[in-house]
Amino acid sequence: MLKQIRAFAQQKSRPSALRLVLAFALGASTALSFAPYSIWIIYPFAMAIALWHSRALDAKASFYYWLSFGFGCFAVGISWVHVSMDTFGGMPLIASVGLMALLALYLALYPALTGLALAWLTKTLSKNGETTFSLWRNLALFPALWTMTEWARGWVMTGFPWLWAGYSQTQGPLKPLASIIGALGLSFVLAMLAGALALFFTKRYKSLLLLLPLSILAVWAAPKVSDIHPTGENVKVALVQGNIPQSMKWEPDALWPTLLKYMDLSREHFDADIIIWPEAAIPAPESMVQDFLDNANKVANLNHTSIITGIISHQSNEFYNSLIVLGNHNQKQQAGPDYEGDGSNQFKKHHLLPIGEFVPFEALLRPIAPFFNLPMSSFARGEYQQPNLSALGHKIAPAICYEIAFPEQLRDSVNQGTDILLTVSNDAWFGSSNGPLQHMEIAQMRAIELGRPLLRATNNGVTAVVDEHGNITASLPQFETGVLSATIPLVTGQTWFAKLGQTPLLLLSGLLVLLGFGRRVKAQ
Known part of the structure; x- marks a missing residue:
């Protein structure tokens, strides 16, 4: 059975119906990480599995895979949007659900762009032309792309920054870090941990074993460096x-x-x-x-x-x-x-x-x-x-x-x-x-x-x-x-976030994406 799963995951450029259904299910599961359920651990695991399954996809297939993942996230996570249209807006249920689905599909474009850019920027870094499943891809480029697209979703077309990955930590163990790096910074950290977890699935344990204690240390230290007092x-x-x-x-x-x-x-x-x-x-x-x-x-x-x-x-x-x-x-x-x-x-x-x-x-x-x-x-x-x-x-x-x-x-x-x-x-x-x-x-x-x-x-x-x-x-x-x-x-x-805001995080993410582009050009 494990061999069949591995063979399925290694299909290169065919976003099969089964693969897209799996991506949708993974995305839909992330709704359980937010209120009222607050099962925060689901989000990094769902992201890690999606990252692992999409590792051999080319740019086009990766776009569709992450589009399905994103559609699952928002079709379930913001399904409540249709209530105002149906109950108070005078629209038939089928029309309100349809408009809600269109909104979810639009929002899904942002994780889809992450998948597209991730596959394209890493495609030529291996001799056989396939995307590489490296530390650089998982621990630097993926978190940077995910953060940049979440940030863009917060202002493009007036913005809809709902269900940022970082909000799953409002009741989670990483929440003290928000006083330093904000909700968007928590999204970066979660994406990095998901990348390490995806490497763990391929029996590459070192990055996860290093990041977990570093995260625990950072959470412990955050209140120590706080300037907030009664x-x-x-x-x-x-x-x-x-x-x-x-x-x-x-x-x-x-x-x-x-x-x-x-x-x-x-x-x-x-x-x-x-x-x-x-x-x-x-x-x-x-x-x-x-x-x-x-x-x-x-x-x-x-x-x-x-x-x-x-x-x-x-x-x-x-x-x-x-x-x-x-x-x-x-x-x-x-x-x-x-x-x-x-x-x-x-x-x-x-x-x-x-x-x-x-x-x-x-x-x-x-x-x-x-x-x-x-x-x-x-x-x-x-x-x-x-x-x-x-x-x-x-x-x-x-x-x-x-x-x-x-x-x-x-x-x-x-x-x-x-x-x-x-x-x-x-x-x-x-x-x-x-x-x-x-x-x-x-x-x-x-x-x-x-x-x-x-x-x-x-x-x-x-x-x-x-x-x-x-x-x-x-x-x-x-x-x-x-x-x-x-x-x-x-x-x-x-707080440090009150002093600095999102600027340092966006500069870091932007720099990592530029480095990814430079490596892509150099490898061609």
């Missing part, structure tokens, strides 16, 4: 989960009941320093609810608290998905500015979600289906870099919903004076699928990278408090109305 100061917060049904959230008749619900839920928690309502908790433009905002501002000031809420702001004939701060001073400290409704102390979302918040080629797409006319799908972009929100003197770096998946954007908003990371969301679009849980996992990684506690307030979950190590310290159940009250110990200092 300030001794605490902040009391209350995160309000309104659990407003998505079907009624944007109905005009539901506006005032929604506002009253959030105020009633907050009333018993006015002893908190900061009360947080989720994304678009106030589902209307500021000007439409100005009286309510003025009264809420007065109530917050009388109780010496601040309310941060999602709202639709309107300036210069443009609408923005925004956060504002109501009530901003107390008897102990004047922390201004108080709420003025003039755009000050406000955050406007920059990285908008395609279709959900803006529609590309809208003249073509909007007439096709109700899905392309979702409520508030014509937002303008806020500035890329905006000042931290100020709430009772505390500096808060926000990210609204999808933005939390972009590490460099949040990093560029964090400075030494930032006390807390904040992300608000409304994941009711995705029902009881894995999407909101993966979203929570991504937010946890930002806390590790930037060394700050993170608050996540949502409409129906996951509402949670995360410490500077990425651990959830308190949370509310999904799909329930409630308020999460917690006391947050503040920290100061900067």
Whole structure:
């Protein structure tokens, strides 16, 4: 049986149906490495087996093999995308699944490009013209290519950096390294370990036996070189989960009941320093609810608290998905500015979600289906870099919903004076699928990278408090109305990732790819 498997793996350029099915299955298995399953070890093993099976393929066959692997990753890993189209977008199930499959196929192009480049760059390095299964190929070139293509997936066509391999380590043993190299750096390390494991399958043990203790040593050392330490100061917060049904959230008749619900839920928690309502908790433009905002501002000031809420702001004939701060001073400290409704102390979302918040080629797409006319799908972009929100003197770096998946954007908003990371969301679009849980996992990684506690307030979950190590310290159940009250110990200092970001990793990966190209040219 083993001989048959080896013979199958050594077929050179025929991406047979069986081979492609195997690649798809390996890719699909990686979904188990992410929330809610978090079986992190599956990812490097699946990657290693795929790398081993594809070692004798030429560039064209390798492209199709890794395309199938990637399609398995995303067809299963982001299958929840179709929920919003089917349930709330007015599309037939077959159409929503079809569009989801097209998205998965597009995302699969990135691992396919890794496979194509890996086979092409190593093809002529052996005398018989086959790709070589070398240390250079597995431990340097493959991790570099995988990292570069994941990075590209995070910005091409506005970016979709979901299910980076590194996120599988949010609950895994390598997660302390994220404070130095970030989630993308963890992808590099996982790809390198997968390369060593693939060599192990061919009875070449030395690289794995060397990399494992080095990885353990690096994980042990990461906290030792950290500059993050407690300030001794605490902040009391209350995160309000309104659990407003998505079907009624944007109905005009539901506006005032929604506002009253959030105020009633907050009333018993006015002893908190900061009360947080989720994304678009106030589902209307500021000007439409100005009286309510003025009264809420007065109530917050009388109780010496601040309310941060999602709202639709309107300036210069443009609408923005925004956060504002109501009530901003107390008897102990004047922390201004108080709420003025003039755009000050406000955050406007920059990285908008395609279709959900803006529609590309809208003249073509909007007439096709109700899905392309979702409520508030014509937002303008806020500035890329905006000042931290100020709430009772505390500096808060926000990210609204999808933005939390972009590490460099949040990093560029964090400075030494930032006390807390904040992300608000409304994941009711995705029902009881894995999407909101993966979203929570991504937010946890930002806390590790930037060394700050993170608050996540949502409409129906996951509402949670995360410490500077990425651990959830308190949370509310999904799909329930409630308020999460917690006391947050503040920290100061900067992680290495906060100082350097992804630049060193990208330079290293780019250099390795250039070296691979140079070796390819030299060998011809």
